[in-house]
Amino acid sequence: MRILQRxxxxxxxxxxxxxxxxxxxxxxxxxxxxxxxxxxxxxxxMFLRLNSPEQIAAFYEARGFPRDAIERLRRTCFVxxxxxxxxxxxxxxxxxxxxxxxxxxxxxxxxxQHWGGVWDEIRLPQASRSxxxxxxxxxxxxxxxxxxxxxxxxxxxxxxxxxxxxxxxxGRDKRKGMIRVRFTDLRCARDTPAP
Numbered sequence: 004m005r006i007l008q009r010x011x012x013x014x015x016x017x018x019x020x021x022x023x024x025x026x027x028x029x030x031x032x033x034x035x036x037x038x039x040x041x042x043x044x045x046x047x048x049m050f051l052r053l054n055s056p057e058q059i060a061a062f063y064e065a066r067g068f069p070r071d072a073i074e075r076l077r078r079t080c081f082v083x084x085x086x087x088x089x090x091x092x093x094x095x096x097x098x099x100x101x102x103x104x105x106x107x108x109x110x111x112x113x114x115x116q117h118w119g120g121v122w123d124e125i126r127l128p129q130a131s132r133s134x135x136x137x138x139x140x141x142x143x144x145x146x147x148x149x150x151x152x153x154x155x156x157x158x159x160x161x162x163x164x165x166x167x168x169x170x171x172x173x174g175r176d177k178r179k180g181m182i183r184v185r186f187t188d189l190r191c192a193r194d195t196p197a198p
Contacts, residue, residue: 042184046090047171049184052083054155055192066134071125079113080160080191082167085153088146092173094182096144096152100170106163113157115139164188 041050054062056077063073082103088094103110115136122132140154158165167189171182 040186040189042186044089046088046173046182047094047184048085048087048089049169050085051167051186051189052085053189053192054081054083055194057194058192062138063135066131068131068134069125069127072122072127072131075121075125076157078160080158082156082158082189083153084140084156085151086146087151088148090173091148092179093148093175094146095172095177096141096146097172098140098142098156100172101156102168103158103165104168105161105165110158110161110165113159115142118157158191160191162191164190 039050041048043049056079059079059081060073060077063076068076086094086096098112098114101112103112118135121127122135127135138155140156141152144152146152164187167184167186169184171184173179173182
């Protein structure tokens, strides 16, 4: 039983570390070395990282994903978000309160339901589905004081800049106010051209 527990813990930690989530959660270096774009105040610390198709493909290929799954993922835009509650109240991460806005209007996130359909279509094994699920930002999460969370959100690939507007209710009953953050001029990462 202990061997199975260690294996599961090691697998989860390796997945998060590979996605860059655990490393960023644990690393609190000087402000100059912190990831950008970022927002930090006494209530919240949040940063984003946009990973290229090549980075995403390498991550999932290393975890045994089949080629057709990797190709589907390569055609998207991965936005990794890290959020830490720096205040004294509960902060509610609820992705339904986050909006991605491009030049033509709202960009709809490719959510877990979307990917469930894709994985059914290509008959992705359950082990790969679980790994994929661990790397996604939770749909809803109550962040206690000093608690972090991180994960990916996936958008359709888009050429131009876009904005992320994220609202966070605060307080146990969600009535202690709202934290609003805005990241502008975001762009989907592209693969580096070969020399």
